[in-house]
Amino acid sequence: MPTEDLATRLRAAAPETTATVEPLPGTDGRLRFPPDQALAVFRACQGVLGYRHLSMVGGIDWVDHREVFYLVWSDETRRYLMLSSDLPLPAPHIESATAVWPSANYHERETWEMVGIGFDHHPDLRHLLMPDGYQFNPLLRSFKLHEPEELEVKVRHV
Amino acid sequence: MSAAPSSVAPTAAPAPPDIPVIDAPSVPFVEIEALRAEQFIPAAKEALTSLLAEQAQGKLIRPVFNWAGRNSLFPLHWGLACCAIEFASMFSARHDAERFGVVPRSSPRQCDLMIVNGTVTWKVAHKLITLYEQMPEPKWVIAMGNCATGGGPFRTAYSVVPGVDKLVPVDVYIAGCPPRPEALLDGILTLEALIRERGE
Incomplete structure (x- = not known):
């Protein structure tokens, strides 16, 4: 689907959104939206635009802000679409996509744990790869490789 | 019976000189x-x-x-990483660990040896401690490979325990990445000599 058509169809499906679509090679495009319009964009993409499958969720630490992105897949056109949103510091957070794509659950837990992006109304936001009580976000650029002794966490929790 | 019960009353046995009474x-x-x-x-x-x-x-x-x-060390049958492949091949026909009485058991309650074969992450750390505590005494631990010994190439990583001796007491360390099955057999024989020396 050409990017102009995509932008037009998104506006028709969700008139309140101010999302913009820019070309991204190999996909239908890269849809950038403000974080407060997240749920409307998710619903429009999953419903009218037909991107039924959420392939991955990830986060990027741009030091002055953070970015969250979603890669969604359409079975009809067999094409990917990337959704991305810039989240301001401090306390970057966005609405959870689990109400629209249930498979976002684990991906958002990982993104929350590794990049420190909060997901509002997530049903089960807890550690995925790290033990409970882990106090770092290892994929942030401010995270340095530590001496092993500094990284000891409380592993014995009753 | 002429022997009355009074005739079998306990009498003090003569104690040998080196045994305190x-x-x-x-x-x-x-x-x-x-x-x-x-x-x-x-x-x-x-x-x-x-x-x-x-x-x-x-x-x-x-x-x-x-x-x-x-002579009948029963290791826990579990694997954490690629060292488990060498651990498994130690029980194959070529190396045949059973001739030393080493038989892997699937329950920690039947084991007296834990071979930590692989990278231990912080996520699996308290599971490892639970398994160790379920094993009956006396029990021994072998740290197999560089990861279990000291974290290996992941020593400074954010998710890896830098050596399993931070969690459980280790008796024998085996170097290698991964150690060959012969090295693991040698570690088990070293542990046997250690047990004999300690007299546990």
């Missing part, structure tokens, strides 16, 4: 054949719980248990 372990060794059946069981119980029996246990039974235990 605590509260006169009065075991009627001499007259034990003269005891009637209902008198025999309490006397045998007293003999078993006396100081002499304890020393007999220490000098006779413990070496037998040590010999049996060190």
Whole structure:
């Protein structure tokens, strides 16, 4: 689907959104939206635009802000679409996509744990790869490789 | 029967000079054949719980248990990373660890040896401690490979325990990435020698 058509169809499906679509090679495009319009964009993409499958969720630490992105897949056109949103510091957070794509659950837990992006109304936001009580976000650029002794966490929790 | 019960009253056994006597372990060794059946069981119980029996246990039974235990080390059958492949091939026909009595068991309650074969992450750390605590005493731990020994190439990573000896006491370390099955067999034989030396 050409990017102009995509932008037009998104506006028709969700008139309140101010999302913009820019070309991204190999996909239908890269849809950038403000974080407060997240749920409307998710619903429009999953419903009218037909991107039924959420392939991955990830986060990027741009030091002055953070970015969250979603890669969604359409079975009809067999094409990917990337959704991305810039989240301001401090306390970057966005609405959870689990109400629209249930498979976002684990991906958002990982993104929350590794990049420190909060997901509002997530049903089960807890550690995925790290033990409970882990106090770092290892994929942030401010995270340095530590001496092993500094990284000891409380592993014995009753 | 002319032997009255008073004639089999416990008399103090002559203690050997090197054995200290605590509260006169009065075991009627001499007259034990003269005891009637209902008198025999309490006397045998007293003999078993006396100081002499304890020393007999220490000098006779413990070496037998040590010999049996060190020649039938049952490791826990679990694998954490690529070292588990070498661990598995140690039980194959070429290396045949069963000739040393090493048989992997699937339950920690049947094991006396834990071979930590692979990278230990902080996420799996308290599971490892739980498995170790479920094993009955006496128990031993072998840290197999560089990761279990000191974190290996992931030592400074954010998710890896830098050496399993931070979690459980380790008896034998085996270097290698991964160690060959011969090295693991050598580690097990080292542990057998260690158990014999300690007399556990």
